[in-house]
Amino acid sequence: MALELELISPFEVAKDFALSVQEYTLLSAQSVANFFRRPLYMGDMLQQADLIGFGSLPIVILTGLSVGALLALNSASTLQRFGGITLIGQLVSLGMVTELGPLITGLMVAGRNASGMASELGSMIVTEQIDAMRALGTDPTKKLVTPRIGATAFMLFFLTIIADLLGWAGGWAVAHFLFGLDSNQYWTSAWQILVFRDVFTGLIKPFLFGFIISTVGCYYGMSTRGGTQGVGRSTTQAVVASSVLILITDFFVTKLIFAVFGVR
Amino acid sequence: MSTPTLPIEQPSAATGDHSAFAIEFDNVSIAFDEKVVLDGISFNLHHGETKALFGVAGSGKSILLKLAIGLLRPDSGRITVLGEEITSMTERQLFDLRRRVGIVFQESALFDSLKVWENVSFRLMEEKIPFDEIERRVHEALRFVELERTYDMFPSELSGGMRRRVAIARAIITQPEVILYDSPTGGLDPVTANNIVELIMKQRDVYKTSALLVTHRLQDAFTMATHEFDPKKNQMVPIPKGQRGEVPMSFLILRDAKVIFDGDAHELAASRDEYIREYIS
Numbered sequence: 044m045a046l047e048l049e050l051i052s053p054f055e056v057a058k059d060f061a062l063s064v065q066e067y068t069l070l071s072a073q074s075v076a077n078f079f080r081r082p083l084y085m086g087d088m089l090q091q092a093d094l095i096g097f098g099s100l101p102i103v104i105l106t107g108l109s110v111g112a113l114l115a116l117n118s119a120s121t122l123q124r125f126g127g128i129t130l131i132g133q134l135v136s137l138g139m140v141t142e143l144g145p146l147i148t149g150l151m152v153a154g155r156n157a158s159g160m161a162s163e164l165g166s167m168i169v170t171e172q173i174d175a176m177r178a179l180g181t182d183p184t185k186k187l188v189t190p191r192i193g194a195t196a197f198m199l200f201f202l203t204i205i206a207d208l209l210g211w212a213g214g215w216a217v218a219h220f221l222f223g224l225d226s227n228q229y230w231t232s233a234w235q236i237l238v239f240r241d242v243f244t245g246l247i248k249p250f251l252f253g254f255i256i257s258t259v260g261c262y263y264g265m266s267t268r269g270g271t272q273g274v275g276r277s278t279t280q281a282v283v284a285s286s287v288l289i290l291i292t293d294f295f296v297t298k299l300i301f302a303v304f305g306v307r
Numbered sequence: 308m309s310t311p312t313l314p315i316e317q318p319s320a321a322t323g324d325h326s327a328f329a330i331e332f333d334n335v336s337i338a339f340d341e342k343v344v345l346d347g348i349s350f351n352l353h354h355g356e357t358k359a360l361f362g363v364a365g366s367g368k369s370i371l372l373k374l375a376i377g378l379l380r381p382d383s384g385r386i387t388v389l390g391e392e393i394t395s396m397t398e399r400q401l402f403d404l405r406r407r408v409g410i411v412f413q414e415s416a417l418f419d420s421l422k423v424w425e426n427v428s429f430r431l432m433e434e435k436i437p438f439d440e441i442e443r444r445v446h447e448a449l450r451f452v453e454l455e456r457t458y459d460m461f462p463s464e465l466s467g468g469m470r471r472r473v474a475i476a477r478a479i480i481t482q483p484e485v486i487l488y489d490s491p492t493g494g495l496d497p498v499t500a501n502n503i504v505e506l507i508m509k510q511r512d513v514y515k516t517s518a519l520l521v522t523h524r525l526q527d528a529f530t531m532a533t534h535e536f537d538p539k540k541n542q543m544v545p546i547p548k549g550q551r552g553e554v555p556m557s558f559l560i561l562r563d564a565k566v567i568f569d570g571d572a573h574e575l576a577a578s579r580d581e582y583i584r585e586y587i588s
Contacts, residue, residue: 082433167418174378175416179430179477180406182398 066266070184071258077182077189088190095156095191096198102151103202104209107139110147111210114138115217128222132233135214140237140245144207146293149252152199153285157260160191161281164264165274173265188261196253203249240304248296252289259285326390329354329485329517330375335384337370344370346564348384352485353555357511357518359528361586362561368521369413371561372487375519376408377401389484406430409478409486413493415470417462417477423449424458427476448476452506468499475506479516486510488520492527504530505543512536525587532556532572560586 077083114135122128164187167173176183211233218224263281267273300306330352337345344367352358360368373379374386377393386393389407396404417426424445425432431441449455452472462470471491478486488507492500504527510516512535522528534543558575560568560583568575568583575587 082435170419171412171414171416172418174373175410175412175418177378177398177402178376178405178408178410178412179433180402181429181433182402 063266067258067262070188070262070265071254074184074188074192074258074261077185078193080185082185084186084190087186088193091190091194092198094159095152095194096202099152099155099198099202100205102155103148103206106147106151107144107206107209108213110143110206111135111139111213111215112217113213114143114210115214116221119217119222123222128218128224129228129232131214131218131222131224132229132231133236135218136211136233136236137241139207139210139214141241142245142293142297144210145203145245145248145252146289148199148203148206148249149256149289149293150286152195152202152253153256153289154282156195157256157263157281157285158278160257160260161264161267161277162274164261165267165277168265168267169270169274183265188257188265191261192254192257195257196250199249199253199256200246203245207245240300240306244297244300247300248293251292251296255288255292256285259288326387327354328352328387329356329389330519331385331387332371332375333385333387335374335381335386337367337374337379337381343564345374345381345561348561348564348566350559350566350569352517352519354484354517355515356555356557357507357520357531358557358559359531360519360521360559360561361523361525361528364523366561367564368561369489372410372489372519372521375487376405376410406434406481407484409481409483411471411474411478411486411488411491413489415462415467415474417470417473419462421461422458423454423460423462423465423473426462426473427480429477430481444480445476448480449473451479451509452476468495468503471495471499471503472506475503475510479510479514482514483516485517485519488518488522490521490523492522492524500524500527501530505536507531508534508543509536513538528556528558529572532558 115131118134119128119131122130122134164173167176167187173183173187176186211230214233215226215229218229219226260281263277263284267277269276328351332348332350335345335348336343348371350358360371362368370379374381375388377386377388377396377398381394384394388404391404393401393404417423418429421429424442427448428441428445431444445458446455449458452475454469454472454476457465457469457473462473465473475491491507492503495503507518507520508531511518511531520528520531530543534545536542537544555571557571558568559566562582567580568578570578575583578584578587
């Protein structure tokens with residue numbers, strides 16, 4: 044079989060990219076607008092919340108504990124050199140709540156659920172199930188996309204809180220058992236360092252990340268072309284795009300919140 | 308095949324449509340990238356009529372069905388379904404119209420994560436009909452296609468022929484005024500294909516439902532043109548020679564993106580067109 048090399052002009056690539064952004068924006072806007080239109084598929088939303096929330100719990104527990112413990116372990120030796128081992132609680136607490144908790148949870152859920160959404164909806168596209176749903180008089184964005192957005196944004200909020208708490212616990216285990224830090228001292232410093240801005244930053248991010256994960260996963264699923272190979276491609280693209288978007292959004296949200304609260 | 312005595316309550320007559328045709332295509336064209344798939348297609352489907360669509364693979368038959376239910380929009384031309392011009396309708400308006408039209412997809416397109424009864428009752432559940440009523444109508448529809456025993460099964464547990472029959476049950480459960488069949492016998496063995504043809508004929512003759520039938524099997528369409536469903540015997544019987552059936556059955560042949568024939572079985576048999584003669588021989 045002869046291998047043909049096809050050259051694509053940069054103009055075509057830019058046009059395709061602009062078209063994808065437009066379609067993604069339209070799908071997202073339509074899906075959000077569906078929250079205010081009847082029927083609201085509460086049953087589907089609860090089912091997705093169960094799949095996304097409880098289904099992701101083991102991975103979030105493991106990563107939360109590990110990240111907290113690693114954060115404590117890596118920073119302890121440096122802090123010990125300056126006699127500041129008592130600050131370990133503050134460091135773990137701030138790091139987990141403002142940054143690592145939402146980010147790691149978002150990336151884990153993106154890996155697990157953006158791929159799941161893209162492959163499930165992509166398979167439905169290639170087997171004409173989405174067309175069948177439209178032909179049966181049901182709006183697929185309302186029935187399939189909107190419940191996934193609501194469930195992901197809602198559940199990621201709670202998953203992040205769980206990851207934060209377990210990160211604290213992981214940090215405490217390292218600080219207490221490996222470096223002999225008093226438990227009371229650790230928890231008190233971890234708690235007292237937090238101000239409203241930190242908690243606000245840490246809790247607003249999961250909503251945004253949840254929105255990104257679900258809309259990107261559903262967009263790639265709904266735009267699948269080319270049979271089973273296309274489903275595989277959509278799945279990979281969904282994970283890569285949602286992870287990159289989460290990292291970019293995280294930077295700008297942090298910067299924005301710092302600006303709003305007057306922090307440099 | 309012996310078909311059970313009757314299922315679904317009443318013929319699909321309740322309609323506010325006062326137009327002469329169930330479906331009208333007026334100079335409809337559609338192209339994908341550079342390839343013109345349908346070019347200036349015009350035809351009418353009368354109420355109660357079944358029209359069989361023929362054409363070689365890739366001639367745009369399935370595209371034509373998707374245009375008829377608004378899943379695709381034409382580049383030009385007008386399509387009217389049950390008196391409503393669908394080419395200018397929004398997707399939301401189309402959802403309402405589609406509730407009056409049934410479609411059986413080529414590969415059945417059953418929801419693979421739902422059980423058979425959930426697939427068949429999908430539209431009823433969307434309409435929030437009481438569960439007792441849903442259960443009764445699902446049993447009736449499944450009895451109509453002789454698959455009551457599959458009620459609690461998943462589509463993956465069914466054979467290809469059974470999936471097609473479940474798809475037919477899903478399409479007829481709301482007693483639509485028009486049904487679109489996309490190669491319902493494609494890839495099936497002759498016995499199963501014959502059973503499917505009999506079901507389509509039963510829907511046509513008992514409920515007088517209008518239908519567009521895409522098929523590769525010429526014999527299916529000729530069987531439908533030469534037989535009628537006898538409700539007393541619960542099976543199809545040949546129409547006596549020299550007597551045209553009460554049910555209007557017509558044929559439409561597509562070639563090179565255009566309609567090259569639109570007429571009944573007798574006109575088709577009498578056609579002098581070389582391509583058509585070769586096609587039906």
